[in-house]
Amino acid sequence: MKLKNFILTILLFSAGLLHAQEVKFTAGVNRNPVSVGDQFEVVFSVNGNGENFIPPLWKGLQVLSGPNVSTSMESINGKTTVSNSISYILMATSEGEAFIPAATITVNGNRLTTNPIKIKVTKGRPLQRNSGQQNGADNSIIEGNTADLAKSLFIKAVVDKSNVYQGEQLTVSFRIYTRIGIEDSRLDKVPDLTGFWNQDIKNPQQQQQVQWHVETYKGLKYNAADLKQTILFPEHSGNITIDPLEMTLLVRQPVQSHDIMDQFFGGAFKEVKYKAKSAPVVIHVKPLPDAGKPDSFAGAVGRFSIEANPDKMALKANEPLNYKVKVTGAGNIKLLKTVNTEFPADFEKYDPTITDDITESVSGVEGSRVYNYLVIPRHEGEFTINPIRFSYFNPSTNKYVTVTSKSFKIKVDKGVAGNNVTALAGADKQDVKVLDKDIRYIKTGNASLNRPGEGFFVSALYYLLLAAGPVFCIAAYNYRNRMIKLNSDVVMVKNKRAGKVAAKHLASAQQQLQANNTAAFYEDVFKGMYGYLSDKLNIPYANLDRENIGSALNARSVGDELINQVLETLDLCEMARYAPVTHISKQEVFNKAKGIINDIENKI
Structure with a gap:
């Protein structure tokens, strides 16, 4: 029994490794x-x-938004991914080449990294710079006076509603208002x-440039x-408080000048830095009422409808039936749980696959979510899918609403013989019998019969195999102890x-x-x-460098020529991961790397 448990442990461990890969x-x-x-988007x-x-350390790139996290889950035949x-x-800030270094994450205790990405940046201009404005006479940059600029330039968090129910959607827009020119941000x-x-909300029209418009605020017109x-x-x-959004802006602030040329061309300007941030906004969230809450309520808030359809109304036993449930509406549709379906007890049900067709706009989230169930009736009869x-909560009416789908009559005919599954006539429909496993037919033809004492169970081979059992157990036990002893030496x-x-x-x-x-x-x-080299020389991966590798190889009597080949190959691979190599x-x-490993194996 111990040997069986040992082998089972090894198999489970191997399966875990395959899954992790x-x-x-x-x-x-x-x-x-x-x-x-x-502007462009990077997705990890x-x-x-x-x-x-x-996340990586951004060099030569300005972060405009993020991190934006999204999660998707799919379940097919009981396997969830x-x-x-x-x-x-x-946003790219300078011409040339920019690098997005590697990001790291931990999954099941393993540290994973991405490959760095090289971005080619061509000539352009900053996104917020106003091309229609001329440079002032004095281009020096100074810190802006907050009191002077606060009325002409500010950021405001605009919400479409501040009193909502838990789970009710609302929209916040971080909006900038200005009456002066913005040079950079x-x-x-x-x-x-x-x-x-x-x-x-990702609007394709806003990926290239900010859309400006004129808006009147407290009697004054702003861009x-x-x-x-x-x-x-x-x-x-x-x-719940919506925290401020903060920006540093480079603006053109007019200054007084007695120069007649400055006055003729519109005055003189100073470029000043100004830090702006939106004021915190408090959202008052009411709990969902307990009065009138139906048992079928699972957290949906908004306006929804539901419909269900099977792909066939008649089929044979053990044939698959696809049952599609579609929830359509506006609200927290991405947070919906699996809908409550009731199939006949004779139907075998699998977890659904989920498909979303959802859009996000300033008016909120709306669209549809489809749950596709695979069910298999196991024997013939007429069944009803209830x-x-x-149920959902409608914040507009402050009431719970329950909608229902149609019921369906499904006719199941007797399955074909090849399915190897049938139901016994007159028996309980829950008792499904598998032929050739549960019930043996009467054997026909010439039956071979043996006299008592002439069968295998009294033969010499039987007793020989019976005696060999303990021998094999002892051998397996000794082999197990030997492997434990060998594996205890981690270095070896x-x-x-x-x-x-x-x-x-x-x-x-080679595949790459x-x-x-x-x-x-x-x-x-x-x-x-x-x-x-880490495993062969017993050097931790983090401590591997040219000096340690060279010293360890030299201590094991590896020749200088082979050591130089090792170091040159490592340097070449390190350089080639970030820049093209043309001389080899x-x-x-x-071939060189393969030959180096073979040479080290022969010498150590």
């Missing part, structure tokens, strides 16, 4: 190249539940919106533009497996070589050699 953490941008002043995606996300993405809206702080589930628009859903009742009761185990681990990375590198994926090729070669082909690098 399926998790991928990637980064991508929606535009490349970009111009100075252009992981197909699992991650934690401790560390979760995908998370973290996005940022960035920098976003200092984006509110984290704690206490709200939030979704940014106004929305910097950021977000849909909010309060997660709890009480007073209506679905879906890592040393032995170093070549195999390196071979896996080189095999992956054939696919002409240069960056991934050098990444795999680099990881393969570094991992091999990728095939030569691959």
